[in-house]
Amino acid sequence: MNNIRDWCISRQLWWGHRIPVWYCGNCGKVIVSTVDPASCPVCDGTELRQDEDVLDTWFSSALWPFTTLGWPKRTEALKTFYPTSLLVTGFDILFFWVARMMMMGIYVMKDVPFKDVYLHALVRDEKGEKMSKSKGNSIDPLVMIDQYGTDAFRFTLAAYTAQGRDVRMSPERIEGYKFFVNKIWNAARLTLNNLTDFDESAPSAAPDSLPEKWIKAKLNETIEEVTRSLDEYRFNDASAAIYNFIWHEYCDWYLEISKPALYGKISPEQKQVTQRTMKEVFGAMLQLLHPFMPFVTEELWQALKGSDENAIMVSKFPVVQEAWSEKAAEKDMEMLMEIITSVRNIRGEMRIPPSHKLKVLISVAEEQSKKIVETGSNYILNLSNLESLVVEVNLVETKGVATGVVGTTKIFVPLSGIVDIAGEKARLDKELAKVSKDLEQSSRKLANHDFRAKAAPEIIQKEEDKLKSFQEKFTALERALKKLNEIAV
Secondary structure (H helix, E strand, C coil): CCCCCCCCCEECCCCCCECCEEEECCCCCEEECCCCCCCCCCCCCCCEEECCCEECHHHHHHCHHHHCCCCCCCCHHHHHHCCEEEEEEEHHHHHHHHHHHHHHHHHHHCCCCEEEEEEECCEECCCCCECCCCCCCCCCHHHHHHHHCHHHHHHHHHHCCCCCCCEECCHHHHHHHHHHHHHHHHHHHHHHHCCCCCCCCCCCCCCCCHHHHHHHHHHHHHHHHHHHHHHCCCHHHHHHHHHHHHHHHHHHHHHHHHHHHHCCCCCHHHHHHHHHHHHHHHHHHHHHHCCCCHHHHHHHHHHHHCCCCCCHHHCCCCCCCHHHCCHHHHHHHHHHHHHHHHHHHHHHHHCCCCCCCEEEEEEECCHHHHHHHHHCHHHHHHHHCEEEEEEEECCCCCCCEEEEEECCEEEEEECCCCCCHHHHHHHHHHHHHHHHHHHHHHHHHHHCHHHHHHCCHHHHHHHHHHHHHHHHHHHHHHHHHHHHHHHHC
């Protein structure tokens, strides 16, 4: 706090806190008092007139940290919560409010009013312009809440609140996180429906399998990342970590890979292990998400734990469990996931229906990798919808297969009788020619100086997005055509 200057604390307004100054109509005495005076202390005159001015808004606001806690009385709240730990505000009132709260706190309370100040971003429209009623680009938060839900709106703000960067807000972004909320409800439905016959008091009859070890290890990493990010006020990083865990790891992989165990296709013991893990992981997941989505998580926590349990908001925040750290399990599971993803990519590129069962050959570099793949073969068979799976060390690639590569591991998918190679090549050639023409036209348009000079920024952005889409499609088509040409050789 340097170069602090005098500050005019009065405003000529008809509303606000009246300045506690009175003028005597008899002798002209100026009276300053904390209570309304009945008479002049000099001449005992009763013709007193209070100053018409009011205290500056920022003067009143500067008293906020301690007046809200009962000052000038020495209340328990004041003793407990002053100074506070954190003030959250916008950078545009750093001098008007934050600095003045500091001055008032030190003067009145003899201590600073807070330890940290978090300067949040300004919320702008989707083009980066400041929201304004006259421009008509304002977003009414109450309308967004009615349309997309409070939790989706809260999570959107957290996800886009990067330090030092303004938030570009649009209904489309909020809608995207409404889909995330729907994903959580669907995951909860699957989880809770499969816990109806789970006896939590029964001792575990089997050790954790690879998926259980993996999901607990990933949860551990998520707890660590979310906690660290919240401690450092990196709310967007915290929300990104929990989003990635819920959507991509718990929903996309763990729930899918657990279905055979849940549906009794493995063993009752494995089902119990899976149920125990699901309940534990899902509960911790809700606790991590609670600061961002308090309403959805409280509802699901009660459904998971029962109404006699404490509310989620007073439950202990998850902490890292050292016993869950399983780097080897993470590495093995990620290898299996990459193999499954590779088979799925081949399906997509070759336009093979998901319902068609494939025969897959996998070539690994050494016996250890072979053991990992064979141990997880059931997961690969189920999630890739395979008829058969053969794993060998240094398997020789045969003609007529589509090949995927995962590190030193190669995945071969025989296409004989599945794909019409000549017909598919003709289709790709035709589509590639069309995309190439679109790409050329879009590139020429963006290279035109007149277009860039005269077109509105949103039109230019739209054209740049189109060009990027054409480039991505062109690359994907080229890759698919190259794969077909390799097969035909």
